Amino acid sequence: MQRITQLAAHLTGASGPAALFRQSPDDVVICYAKRSPLTKAKKGGLKDARTDELMLEMFKAVIAEIPDPAIIGDICVGTVLTPGACYQARSAALAAGIPVSVPIQTINRFCSSGLMAVTTIANQIRSGQIEVGLAVGVESMSENPDEGGPPQSELVSANAAAQDCTQRMGWTSENVAADFNVTRQDQDEFAALSFQRAEAAEKAGYFDREIVPFTVFSKNPSTGERTRIKVTKDDGIRYGTTAAGLSKIRSAFPQWGNATTTGGNASQITDGAAAVLLMTRRKANALGLNIMAKFVTTAVAGVPPRIMGVGPAYAIPMALQQCGIGKEDVDLYEINEAFASQCLYSIRELDLPIEKVNVNGGAIALGHPLDECPPQC
Numbered sequence: 001m002q003r004i005t006q007l008a009a010h011l012t013g014a015s016g017p018a019a020l021f022r023q024s025p026d027d028v029v030i031c032y033a034k035r036s037p038l039t040k041a042k043k044g045g046l047k048d049a050r051t052d053e054l055m056l057e058m059f060k061a062v063i064a065e066i067p068d069p070a071i072i073g074d075i076c077v078g079t080v081l082t083p084g085a086c087y088q089a090r091s092a093a094l095a096a097g098i099p100v101s102v103p104i105q106t107i108n109r110f111c112s113s114g115l116m117a118v119t120t121i122a123n124q125i126r127s128g129q130i131e132v133g134l135a136v137g138v139e140s141m142s143e144n145p146d147e148g149g150p151p152q153s154e155l156v157s158a159n160a161a162a163q164d165c166t167q168r169m170g171w172t173s174e175n176v177a178a179d180f181n182v183t184r185q186d187q188d189e190f191a192a193l194s195f196q197r198a199e200a201a202e203k204a205g206y207f208d209r210e211i212v213p214f215t216v217f218s219k220n221p222s223t224g225e226r227t228r229i230k231v232t233k234d235d236g237i238r239y240g241t242t243a244a245g246l247s248k249i250r251s252a253f254p255q256w257g258n259a260t261t262t263g264g265n266a267s268q269i270t271d272g273a274a275a276v277l278l279m280t281r282r283k284a285n286a287l288g289l290n291i292m293a294k295f296v297t298t299a300v301a302g303v304p305p306r307i308m309g310v311g312p313a314y315a316i317p318m319a320l321q322q323c324g325i326g327k328e329d330v331d332l333y334e335i336n337e338a339f340a341s342q343c344l345y346s347i348r349e350l351d352l353p354i355e356k357v358n359v360n361g362g363a364i365a366l367g368h369p370l371d372e373c374p375p376q377c
Helices: 002-011 049-063 085-096 111-126 160-164 171-179 184-205 281-287 306-325 339-350
Strands: 028-036 074-078 104-107 131-139 215-220 226-231 270-278 294-295
Touching: 028 049, 028 111, 028 131, 028 281, 049 085, 049 131, 049 215, 049 270, 074 085, 074 111, 085 104, 104 111, 111 131, 131 339, 160 306, 171 306, 171 339, 184 339, 306 339
Parallel strands: 074 104, 074 131
Antiparallel strands: 028 270, 028 294, 131 270, 215 226
């Protein structure tokens, strides 16, 4: 029946801006979207929290908002660096009070792993496999720092593009800056704007709507004693940041020639978690849950590894085409700020008004737990 409904909608021209606002009982909708505070790896409030503790707190926050966790048909956890991720995810879910009948899976698409968890659950709902699903993104970069991938077989590394996959992310940022003429000044000005927007949003209480306080262990570095603390705020936003101030920071990667990427115009290394609860509109209405948004589509695109950060410039047009809309029909864009170089390139390539992009700051200001893409409520 769902397939017949979708086909009928296609035949009647269910595309374009008007179609996005049509409502159907079979729509995939979002009824919960929250995140942890984002804190500096090795320094911030979550630095001593294990990955499974972050998952536990996120699961507990979700099930406190729904009538019965047994309604969840599947859970998908996006995580990049966590060893034994599925062991930890399953254990944390059970410890939080989610029934053993609720299955769980993990997914890894590097920085978009959290988004792919959302997509996976949405597609399961659309296909009729489940009616309710939970997508989670989690990363403790304090516990699991990014040390690069394992050595490649010589049979693989003989391919130049494959060999590029082993290079550090900073190298790709410098390649983007050099190839597409994104200057150091451009990057510093963009980064300053990210900090300024995040500062304004935090002062206005904007992030309070999306942050769930996390109660985790913190270790005294002198005694080793562990105590429970409540973490309630992001700690990466640097108030009063200016482009002039950022221009004084030394290059992070002088070994790669261009030397435009710095600790000030790149994303911060951060710990955090986020969760999105999805279900059919029919189920949300039956449960009396507030519907925050409607899931429409997802697009992914592959690009050369040496300039990996330019993916949004290719994926965004694909998503717009799938919806039958133009870029001017979108009011707000969120583009990951892994580096100012790649985010600026994507904005320029798509000719997007900067006023529409990352209006409350991005990963440069807030931080970037590799897979945890915070829901902007």
